[in-house]
Amino acid sequence: xxxxxxxxxxxxxDVVTDGNQQAKILSNAPDAREGFFAxxxxxx
Amino acid sequence: MSELNKLGLGAARDAxxxxxxxxxxxxxxxxxxxxxxxxxxxxxxKTPEVALERAKAADERLxxxxxxxxxGLPIGIKDLFCTKGVPSQAGSRILQGFxxxxxxxxxxxxxxxxxxxLGKLNMDEFAMGSSNETSTYGDVTSPWRRGNDxxxxxxxxxxxxxxxxxxxxxxxxxxxxxxxxxxxxxxxxNGVVGLKTTAGLVSRxxxxxxxxxxxxxxxxxxxxxxxxxxxxxxxxxxxxxPTTSTRPVxxxxxxxxxxxxxxxxxxxxxYYYDIATDEIRALxxxxxxxxxxxxxxxxxxxxPDMERITHLSNVTFVCExxxxxxxxxxxxxxxxxxxxxxxxxxxxxxxxxxxxxxLDARPRALKSFVDQVFSKVDLLHVPGxxxxxxxxxxxxxxASSQMPTMIATISWCTRATNYLGIPAISxxxxxxxxxxxxxFQLTGRPxxxxxxxxxxxxxxxxxxWHTRAPGI
Numbered sequence: 001x002x003x004x005x006x007x008x009x010x011x012x013x014d015v016v017t018d019g020n021q022q023a024k025i026l027s028n029a030p031d032a033r034e035g036f037f038a039x040x041x042x043x044x
Numbered sequence: 045m046s047e048l049n050k051l052g053l054g055a056a057r058d059a060x061x062x063x064x065x066x067x068x069x070x071x072x073x074x075x076x077x078x079x080x081x082x083x084x085x086x087x088x089x090k091t092p093e094v095a096l097e098r099a100k101a102a103d104e105r106l107x108x109x110x111x112x113x114x115x116g117l118p119i120g121i122k123d124l125f126c127t128k129g130v131p132s133q134a135g136s137r138i139l140q141g142f143x144x145x146x147x148x149x150x151x152x153x154x155x156x157x158x159x160x161x162l163g164k165l166n167m168d169e170f171a172m173g174s175s176n177e178t179s180t181y182g183d184v185t186s187p188w189r190r191g192n193d194x195x196x197x198x199x200x201x202x203x204x205x206x207x208x209x210x211x212x213x214x215x216x217x218x219x220x221x222x223x224x225x226x227x228x229x230x231x232x233x234n235g236v237v238g239l240k241t242t243a244g245l246v247s248r249x250x251x252x253x254x255x256x257x258x259x260x261x262x263x264x265x266x267x268x269x270x271x272x273x274x275x276x277x278x279x280x281x282x283x284x285x286p287t288t289s290t291r292p293v294x295x296x297x298x299x300x301x302x303x304x305x306x307x308x309x310x311x312x313x314x315y316y317y318d319i320a321t322d323e324i325r326a327l328x329x330x331x332x333x334x335x336x337x338x339x340x341x342x343x344x345x346x347x348p349d350m351e352r353i354t355h356l357s358n359v360t361f362v363c364e365x366x367x368x369x370x371x372x373x374x375x376x377x378x379x380x381x382x383x384x385x386x387x388x389x390x391x392x393x394x395x396x397x398x399x400x401x402x403l404d405a406r407p408r409a410l411k412s413f414v415d416q417v418f419s420k421v422d423l424l425h426v427p428g429x430x431x432x433x434x435x436x437x438x439x440x441x442x443a444s445s446q447m448p449t450m451i452a453t454i455s456w457c458t459r460a461t462n463y464l465g466i467p468a469i470s471x472x473x474x475x476x477x478x479x480x481x482x483x484f485q486l487t488g489r490p491x492x493x494x495x496x497x498x499x500x501x502x503x504x505x506x507x508x509w510h511t512r513a514p515g516i
Contacts, residue, residue, distance in 0.1 A: 024145035
């Protein structure tokens, strides 16, 4: 839509704005152990 | 005051601010209505505890004189939106048990504005349908019936639960999403107002994607006034959705006063009426007469090749949807409804060139549409759905050979809009001979929501279709 209405692209500071949510990220995993996603072994 | 759940957002807000009612009473009235309307299957995750807790908090804010726009107003949220700690399954079996750790921007904005969430609303699985019969929670049934015929009707889709709930007064307003007509089709089938916003007006953060370059978010309400009230709350720049526009959000409610006088409204010479029934044509003509009597100038316009635009919209849709779902389709094909899977599958077999060409043609299609249409008129008036709403039996893919045609044709008047990214509003404009609601759409230039709503509001000031309630 930038070509239809005049608007300047939004900018932000180049800094980390997100992170440190290991528990939240793993909360819906089918299996999680010691802070990691746990998946079936694929290499014997 | 009786039947609080039937109040509009404006009337309820005024009564709350004047201290005539409390949000707790209003919320309880809605929760009671929801309990009594189980047959519609509109609310699939009810959150009465969350609702009453937020209603109490809203009452405290109201008493303290710190009441934001939506303070204490009970609404429903489509299941496609992630809501923290509340199931958000997109109507699918695949997301069963998923409890989001975060809130979609739209539901967060509504919550911040004081709105009370009553629960999550049923929808077609992954928003891939137009009839609300692919949900893992079972079909939604329209609150409307054909005359004295008891046959269950489709509420349209995919935001069918949202439209049915608003139409049956289970909530004051609801959120919806529209990728090819998913707000406007159910608005039409249920006789409510639905707004498909300009691409980039409302954040999609926290909403399960369908076709990410065409997905848009908008409200379903009983009146255009309510549509304006809620759109102002959900619209605007969001750091979490880089596709949102930096354009300042206008005061939509104030813009309603702009009225319709002197607006040029276009009537399409080609495409939109190609498959419309005589009955729908007559209803559209009636609504145009009302708009003309209100001071609009009606002008016939030639449109670009809309069949091609609709085709490109479909290519974009199936390719993007297949890209999102390909891993699940490979690993859990049986957890999809067959009708939904069969709609994604073409996207797996189209060459990348077809998708790239569809995206490449998009800016030029928008330019030619704007040049040909919006250089001559302010708004374009088109039908919502080109025929009367079908029954469940008629939309059932297993029972009816008509179903594939039905899917293609029910969205005849809506698909192109999403490819072009322009806004469109559906407004109730009367009933077919068998007693079912229908709508017209007004579309406009990108970010013309104020004009759309001002014209729609003027129309509702002169008509009472939006006040008709379903019999059950």
